[in-house]
Amino acid sequence: MSNHGPQLITYADRLAGDVAGLTALLDGPLAGAFDGVHVLPFFTPHDGADAGFDPSDHTMVDPRLGTWEDLRLLAQGRTVMADVIVNHVSALSEQFLDVRERGDASPWAPMFLTLSSVFPDGATEADLARIYRPRPGLPFTAMRLGGERRLVWTTFTPDQIDIDLRSTEAWDYLDSVVDALLSAGVTQLRLDAVGYTGKQAGTDCFMTPATDLYTDRIVQRAHAQGATVLVEVHGHHTQQMEIARKVDLVYDFALPPLVLHALTASDLAPLAHWLHIRPTNAVTVLDTHDGIGIVDVGPSDLRPGEPGLLTPEQIDVLVESIHDNSGGTSRMATGEAASNLDLYQVNCTLYDALGRDDRRHVLARLIQLFVPGTPQVYYVGLLAGANDIDLLERTGVGRDVNRHHYTADEVATELTRPPVRAQLEALRVRATHPAFGGSFSWETHGTGASLRWTSGDDWAELDLDVADASYAMTVSEGDGAVQVLAAGR
Template sequence: MQNKVQFITYVDRLTRGGFRQLKELVDGKFAGLFGGVHVLPFFNPIDGADAGFDPTDHTIVDPRLGDWEDVRALSGSVEIMADLIVNHVSSQSGAFTDFIAKGSASEFADMFMTFDKVFPDPATEEDLLRIYRPRPGLPFSKVTLADGTQRMLWTTFTPEQIDIDVHSAKGTTYLETILDRFSEANVTAIRLDAAGYAIKKAGSSCFMIDDTYAFLEEVAGKARNRGMEVLVEIHSYHRDQIEIAKKVDRVYDFALPPLILHALFTGDATPLAKWLAISPRNAITVLDTHDGIGVIDVGAHSDGRAGLLEPQAIDNLVGEIHRRSDGQSRQATGAAASNLDLYQVNCTYYDALGRNDNDYLIARAIQFFAPGIPQVYYVGLLGGVNDMDLLAKTGVGRDINRHYYGNDEIGTALETPLFHRLSNLIRFRNTHPAFGGALKATIADAGALVLSWQHGDAFAELKISFADRKASIAASGQSEMQIVE
């Protein structure tokens, strides 16, 4: 993966078209901005129960977007990352409908994670309470087969997403077939979606247990053998992320977005500086994604170990996001919206900062100076605001940050001072040699945060005074760059 800023986008929600239109944008209006594109689920269908994360067929491109040759064509312009949804398939998939029709006689019967596979003996109340849940309720759904037999299946996320037994013969073949298709289309990196839930074991939390780490290494090895890097998507305690990072090529730095908000809201950059001193160097950094802003990643562990922020600081952080977004984020978060995740705040990052251009650019500058490779979400690139109309239409909280853009909207966004200033930051991050070196993060006088990169004679230093909102970049080979105007 190139050490350049990467782009995250849906094909249809950005272009109102398909892969060919996305390639036109990448080669045209976005030329030189991105080393790669994480293309959010483009499999058939893109408009299922979970916006593409519940494919009926993971090996087919939704024909509304194009085909695998179009994916391969895009790879001629930028590196491509695609999602490998390892935990589940759609309840409308051919494999599951065959199981419903034929029951145990189905060739796919063993592919799905049934309750009795994990609990062959009766599960106790303690067993069930031990299962980690980011959402209300237990991760099971009752299904009725064609002959009237009822079975209890694992459905970690929704009843429309049926969990796979990843160690079954059919489950293994299923995942390997997807990897093969990705490799054939010149996909160079995969994102393991919901990987922390893939392994279930009686008596455990069924989330990021020892066997999960072994599974991650197994999948990563298969991907590498096909020429692909692996990014693991897991929201968890920050020390767990450090351990996960040792076993895969890339891991998300999900602690960064709330820590930056905390620094901007309170003027206290100490938690951020402490994290940057120990955060994984093989991270993918984000401020915004297709999901909400996570807070579990800076919280305490369930065993009592301290988090990066105190509980009251997290409560204050969430409250300030709600305040700065004029209450819009509150309408899209928690029990207020379906398909919810209790540990995320649904809001555009720009709205979380009260649509303040200077604060937003300070946040992006910190992200670009943080260890790892930065990714910028399509809504964030264009300075997008909360889509309250889409939220009202779907009732899905995360849709507040999944806007459908038209060409006119994109054209208008590209002419804003915010986009021009952000583009300059992106190009600086992509081209300056200092980012190939090492980072030093310090708190200077009066609480200013200083992030310094050094690579041979090349250096780049970002200095931010949160008290008076001054931010600038000093770098070898160029004049000082002011972030705040």
């Protein structure tokens, strides 16, 4: 089991029904392809207002999905990653319901943030305008706490109440979450939305010095129990590079739009530049349960005056090409068309973003598997899934377009498709071939590139051309070589 081998990202229920079903799938049809799995929120309830990222009880496995013992069985022989939702809890949590009823008389009152928690002397217009939020409007919701009307801090939705990490009560809560996960065999913690935790007057309340202190506190607790931590932050690429120096793992959120740009604009230059400067203690993704990040490659208010990895014009062309490739369905799921208006994401499956082109889909995955880091593969992308417009129309939530609920029969059918079989073949090589434990080198030549891993006499190479999506993946075998996958060559 390698810490750098491929991992699957999935909801237990949407791919396999429950945790035990996920174990059976990883031990069965997906055997050998993944060294680990990031199980998206499986807490009570797993199907709340934000697909499990608003649990009312973060220390309980939703009984519809299984038990802590089921999670321990999943963790046998593989790395399991789980989320610690650091910034907020559900408005329906026992703790916040008590505050709703009793106000400041509740023992949990110090755990929750209101406007006055951060601005006890009041906030000016400039103070409020400075606050960074991933959606339009201010991050407050008017609520009655103990009969008194208050402005409660809600960065994401009114269903998710921000917690005050300056309080003992918040840390008692978070420590109980971390301990529950680690005692169940989880060895990697993903800190969700941690960038928003360090709210301080006089700042934009995002990635402040307090955020570093809070993150370090959780990291130390995890390390003491043999676990590592992945920090989830969307922002300017230079921020990701800075964070990477301080933590175990960061996401390479710049990779998806750069790969999509390369494959839609036949332009490798921005990706080549990123390969020169990116951190390698990264989890690489092409698609996730959230949308395709744009802030991660563009200029940002978080770094005024600094260029992005793509120009605003390149980003506009990329977004339009995704909308065109998806037949307009991604436009229905993105921006003002969707209720969860995220300023930095395009909601679309990877397969639709590439126009359901099998070759380009597989090539995108091969590039990911060769870029240094721990590759995580989202379940919909693994199965080359298309946008789920029916689910989007039922829920009105943009990101649901890339969160399909698969039946067992659907999974069995999808596993027979050529782009799925090709990805699994490449993943099994990536998980087992010794070259990937060695050193990485690469070169570009026009629209072509060669990516190579070498460890002693072992090597693995990917030759590609983004103009026609041709590729050849070849690896050493004994004294010779074997071509794993090829198209157009």
